[in-house]
Amino acid sequence: MFGNSRSRPITILLALIVTVIATILLLRRSAYHREYAPSLRNLEWRDINFVHTTDTHGWYSGHLNQKQYQADWGDFISFTTHLREIAHAKGQDLLLVDSGDRHDGNGLSDATKPNGAKSLPIFIQQDYDILTIGNHELYEFENSKAEYDIVAKHYNTNYVCSNVEYEVSEGVFKPIGNKYKYFTTPMKGIRILALGFLFDFRRNNDHTRVKPISQVIEESWIGDLFSEFTPDKVDLIVINGHIPVSHDWEELQTLHTFIRKFYPDTKIQYFGGHSHIRDFAVYDNKSTGLQSGRFCETVGWLGINTNISQSSSNSAVSNIFTRSYIDFNLHSFMYHTGITSYEKFTTQKGQHVSQQIKKARNELGLETIVGHVNSNYYMDYVSITHPKSVFKLLSDKILPTLKPTNDFIELSSERIIIINTGSIRYDLYKGPFTLDTEYIVSPFRNNWVKLTVPKKYAVGVTNVLNSGGYILNKKVDNLHLLPPQQRSPRYITSKIPDGSRNPSQKVFQSSEFSYSINEDIVFESKQLTKGYVTHDDFGDDGDDTPHRAVVTHKVPNVIESTCLDQDSSDDTPTDLIFYDFIIPNIIWALHELGFEAEKSQVSFFSSDYLGKLLNEYARNDKF
């Protein structure tokens, strides 16, 4: 069985090495658990409980340099395995829901061609009961194909998507997954009708179709569906959307009004995503929406008492629904399962997935050090004029290194480079700059393009783009500019960067969106760590880990890096250089300024996307 006698010692040695490595890993995990131990708020368990993720964007390795988000996908699988067992032991149900956006944001998902080749097999190890699609599954055809062939196929009836179609053969479009799922839960026998929706996204590839909710509710199938599953056959409606749950995002409101016509008294639970915040909204006394952050920083928890009869008073809502935002780390995971030793906590499948992640990271060389970063650079912890702002770094240092791809590209003497801040996805941390860092900070492989216009128009574009709302992924005919608070923090308390306290800075109304700062994480249990402090429709006790809030600053839609001659005339031809992703927005802004341009006038400038520029900057030791 072990081969011949010569190879036996080698086999024994190998087995010994594997055992030693596995033991070291386990001990390191346990040590970490002892080190990071804030006191937590308990979860409330109800008749049916949901674990929710959204906008994971490939972060399945966990946040390697942020302790409070350091659990990996294997740990998450172990966690939910125990939660399901606990629920079933209590005679309650537990379901897992994901709301899409599984690409673009981490080397594990983006360093492969096609994107997701290694991360999707890891993601699908989690036993989701209901999941849907995000816009990041639809930018590139190859991602939609992977979604259809791998994810939707794997999850089969659990993949629920009511408004997105995929071209299965020329001109033939079919729903990705299923338009709905009707099922009965194993423990309480709760009858659930689930649907899934993507927001009105229009930058999808040509082999897919997205129908806005406003159109779907006019279609006969949905009315027929609701007429077939009459209220007496449905205990709970679940809507899983890649859509923000906030009250000012109209699409869920439109859907809710429509559903209530058929189900005036039925409990409805919405799950949302896309705007990357923790949020919880009460729509009426039988209906709420939960949104669980981004990037494997948050596991959302939602419980519903299905047997409580309806009441018109608003306070009754919390007797039916409960919500929590769990920090994505082992301490939280183990605490909520009541298991105190990591060896008991980690399941065989969880360990296998953790190994799979490590193997994939090694194969992709994600930890290969390219250079070193001398300081933290933040997205919104500091203002965009602060020396530690990643946007200041870009406009002062990185964007000026952008060169045209070849010598034949005609250049004007003056230029303005404009970049959409949405293409920056995360802070840049002090320390080694690895291949992973490149994808984490800016994963998109967009091309730079050029449009030459008189200087008087070129200088106004950034202002115009920043004076509207958040630039969403819309086609030119529907720019869909939203109020900026969709993307920015809506409630700010606590410490401001100079260390003084300013509790009066409550500037907006709902969830806070703040970063935990790597260098400021404190490992003493008595002191609160910096992190999310969420204020939602149920108050401010949702975060399982009480944090110290940090002040966050507003980020504009775009920033610019200029090379202009102060003395030249207003009509001097000026090169506007920007990502092809925002061509429609630039043309629209020029139109607003009184200059008409067409897409055909825009020419290719360079394929050196931002991640590549950052990588070269680090490689050349310039930080």
Ligand SMILES: Nc1ccn([C@@H]2O[C@H](COP(=O)(O)O)[C@@H](O)[C@H]2O)c(=O)n1
């Ligand atoms: N090629 C691309 C694609 C997307 N972006 C940016 O991502 C934003 C959408 O991300 P969500 O996770 O919020 O769905 C989009 O608005 C762009 O800012 C990009 O820069 N390039």
Ligand SMILES: [Zn+2]
């Ligand atoms: Zn997202």
Ligand SMILES: [Zn+2]
């Ligand atoms: Zn999204």
